[in-house]
Amino acid sequence: MRKEDKDQTDYQEMDYMDAWVRHYRSFTAEGQCATYIPALEKADPTQLGICVIGPDGTVIKSGDWEATFTMQSISKVLSFIAACLHRGIPYVLERVDLEPTGDPFNSIIRLEMHKPGKPFNPMINAGAITVSSLLPGESPQKKLESLCILIEKMVGKRPTINEEVFRSEWQTAHRNRALAYYLKETGFLELEVDQALEVYLKQCSIEVNTEDIALIGLILAHDGYHPIRKEQIFPKRVARLTKSLMLTCGMYNASGKFAAFIGLPAKSGVSGGVMTSVPPRVRTEEIPFKDGCGIGIYGPSIDEYGNSVAGVMLLKHIANSWDLSIF
């Protein structure tokens, strides 16, 4: 565990983070790396890392915080923000609803049962593919460019796309193609299927580490304002909408349980990342990060829902210890 920038952080605090990571790392054995994307299967399932960033620049890092991984579903949050920024919220919400579903992330059933088949939210694949198609620009390249510009503004460096992961996903994306063609038929997908999938699967293949997603979580916590660079990256109303979506739909089919026991807006990906946003909160006790923070976690061993096994346990421990819940 490294302590940076600030002296006031209690050293005992840093020590216990290392202890926590050590403790929860042993639970990585309860899950396994995602197998349906060949490139993800190669990850080291015993890895577990965390980065917490406060608005004053306080940073706590521990374990495999530097490991690089692809965003996967975490990217759904970024493309939703970018689409709202460029198209306006009403335009986006005409094409995707905001309701949680209780269905698997790749389900088609609800599209068929509920005419006219508008995707229920931007965090399930049907909604995320629709949202990716709304990014500005004519070509997939232009659309990805606009997404990368947004990310660069937040994390301070140009993100790279892992081409191997993209190709691996592209070749096995039968279910996503099924969803996209279904959306094409019902008229909710205006872009060509291949183009929409190229954008979607490439955004899933954007590489980050825990520090990057902690920073994005922090900016969301501060309603689109970058407290370190002191710049409003996106409007408060987009940030609020996004955090509500993360809370109700961000952790796949465990979103309700996550909201109940952790109580924070978060988004996970099958690669093992969890991006969490902790808004400032009123507490009478002395607890860390009262002014909010962003938390990035990486642990590629995932549970039956698709969430990092040890990552969620570690986050629950921290949320309870520091009383982070928004409720």
Place this chain on the structure above:
Amino acid sequence: MRKEDKDQTDYQEMDYMDAWVRHYRSFTAEGQCATYIPALEKADPTQLGICVIGPDGTVIKSGDWEATFTMQSISKVLSFIAACLHRGIPYVLERVDLEPTGDPFNSIIRLEMHKPGKPFNPMINAGAITVSSLLPGESPQKKLESLCILIEKMVGKRPTINEEVFRSEWQTAHRNRALAYYLKETGFLELEVDQALEVYLKQCSIEVNTEDIALIGLILAHDGYHPIRKEQIFPKRVARLTKSLMLTCGMYNASGKFAAFIGLPAKSGVSGGVMTSVPPRVRTEEIPFKDGCGIGIYGPSIDEYGNSVAGVMLLKHIANSWDLSIF
């Protein structure tokens, strides 16, 4: 609008609340009173009332705040709290999950599709009937008694059950009976069907006014602590769980949109009540009720989702004006 107890409330504030209620009352015409329960159909659709209570006892009341109505689905929150109090959270969660569904409140489909048919959450009827059956006591009377005791502790008076509404619901509860028999078959309902329905439909028929539900909302906002009576009514962990459920599932199939645009834990009933809990929040601007509050609204004209048409509009206006969102 009446201003009570405290002198420091800005009189302009009280005036604008009256103006808001007047304004949104005109939108009651966009909905209609619930028709599937004969006794509810008799309500005056033009009514709209509100009560806001702060932890220091500040109260703002306007419109038809004194009107009496039956809790209907709002009671699901109370029976969930009571069941958790008496059985413990793990016992309750073995019999009902915490996931939002996107299905209508009275849907059976998911019980059949997802073996073994555990109800997805306590805010849909299948889950609420299960929870009611878990209230302590052998007989329906005893179970209702334990619920009434909890409510009395919070609102300071013994609640009454509207027998006419109960009988009306009892006679037309075919769909709820279908759900209960389904739960009986799958083993999630341990009580006899008729007994479980008696408890459930009687709790739905408990009479309240906006002040009562504002007070309950306030206690939830303060994690189970009654800030006026200065007493912990139920544990913080039960309060947190309950507020997360209200946020993800409390406003029927508009819960996601409500979380996105209002951002508060709330529970509505088809009788037109909306109980909202506003936790304390960190804000730099001078805004009312920074230490949180409870908001009770009544407006029996409901929309397609089952939520008070004008009530939700009024609440959205207040939430935006006072920046009440938890996100």
Place this chain on the structure above:
Amino acid sequence: MRKEDKDQTDYQEMDYMDAWVRHYRSFTAEGQCATYIPALEKADPTQLGICVIGPDGTVIKSGDWEATFTMQSISKVLSFIAACLHRGIPYVLERVDLEPTGDPFNSIIRLEMHKPGKPFNPMINAGAITVSSLLPGESPQKKLESLCILIEKMVGKRPTINEEVFRSEWQTAHRNRALAYYLKETGFLELEVDQALEVYLKQCSIEVNTEDIALIGLILAHDGYHPIRKEQIFPKRVARLTKSLMLTCGMYNASGKFAAFIGLPAKSGVSGGVMTSVPPRVRTEEIPFKDGCGIGIYGPSIDEYGNSVAGVMLLKHIANSWDLSIF
């Protein structure tokens, strides 16, 4: 094997029927008796019996042909005929459709998915309960009386109701109650739920043996005409409708496979009975029962679909040997 009434039947034929029954009896081990109705679980799973009756009175009997069993779902055919007789076909078809579903016999999903929730056919429970409620007479007793009169006309003796089986089913009929209350809510069930279930579950508890159902199958084969008593019991158009329903929906979720490989209108029950109707057919070869026949089979060990394991195998063997298919 006993040969009755007629001399012209080849004795070798009788011998091979005994051999077939002996052979297929060993396959009863591949299934088990229905467990969800306590009274059915007591049956002897090794039993297998058959009765074939031709229009000239030729009868072939073998194995446990004399064993008594309750009709269960086979009764759905009889109540459909009785309802059509007394109400007219159009009246009945306004309340139940004629389409196969592919769903389990006790499914609710389709009632909810397809508004307004008209049961898809009279062979699934939702449709059968609706049909039972349409039998003539005000009380359950009167309705059952009209059904028993029809059966008596066909089999020549007054049927008895097994009260022990009825009580056993009545107490465990949670799923059927769920279906009935659902139908009550959607308006397709006009009778009170308890009354409709009493009729339905009592008709399921009517006792028969293989000779009885063979006779009913024979009368259906001859379009409602009793070739032995030489009397038209019900109109040809009712018989045709009924046989088409048996073919498309009579063997639970194996109806399609049964039609494909056996090709005969048949109805099974979870008690292990299979009632089959073999219409006259044009064949150039010398084969038995060219003028059609009825086949009754009993074998209480049932497969995953609810059909008699050994009974279906035996029937397939006979259908292929005697080229009985209607196609």
Place this chain on the structure above:
Amino acid sequence: MRKEDKDQTDYQEMDYMDAWVRHYRSFTAEGQCATYIPALEKADPTQLGICVIGPDGTVIKSGDWEATFTMQSISKVLSFIAACLHRGIPYVLERVDLEPTGDPFNSIIRLEMHKPGKPFNPMINAGAITVSSLLPGESPQKKLESLCILIEKMVGKRPTINEEVFRSEWQTAHRNRALAYYLKETGFLELEVDQALEVYLKQCSIEVNTEDIALIGLILAHDGYHPIRKEQIFPKRVARLTKSLMLTCGMYNASGKFAAFIGLPAKSGVSGGVMTSVPPRVRTEEIPFKDGCGIGIYGPSIDEYGNSVAGVMLLKHIANSWDLSIF
């Protein structure tokens, strides 16, 4: 109406066929031509034609019997026969079931609800695309060639593919692509999606007239034997299987009603064709075509289920007049 080949047909009979066609033509106004395939929309909705062929070569033709149309879903019958011929029945049935569904022909729901997602029958699109992929040959051309050879053997001329219709379908086949990618993911589709769709959509675009499909219906009626060319085209067991499928699933979601009121194996297409197979039957009265026949009908104005409006009415009239039912 033209009478060919045989003298013994009653001339009055020919006259009434013309009268029937005239009568039912007026009902074409109750439907409309399929709109989802642009090329089909151009058809003349007032057309109605019929051809009946008996095993002795008797032919009755009336109305627009000579009009050319694309087979559309009728081709599902032919590719099923061809796949069974070349792969054997067990191989085909490992990849597609034989159960009717009650779902729309292009539904995905059941594939997702029922793991592992095996298509329920070869008459819905999911099953038909799977079956087309099983035709012998490596390339789409080879697979279509084997299908065309089978058809040529039956109708005596090489069928042509309407390239305009094929291109039109290819460009709008989003839903079929969604189905095919879904099948690809679950492993039931072994061929590449584009290749399977090329075969499937080209077979749908094969041109026929009522005489062609009447002939195929006749051969099916005679269990695969061509009574005019006196040649066994395919085995009896394949014919029986095919006819049972047509009866249980051949007329889209009206298959059950068609079986009940017409009682014949038939397959319709959205282009307005209906291919019917009438097996020989035992009747005491003097009625036409006792030795069976094939009936081809064309009427491009279709009903809500996708079946020729006037065609089904005409067929019902004939089936009742001539007592054609297999039951």
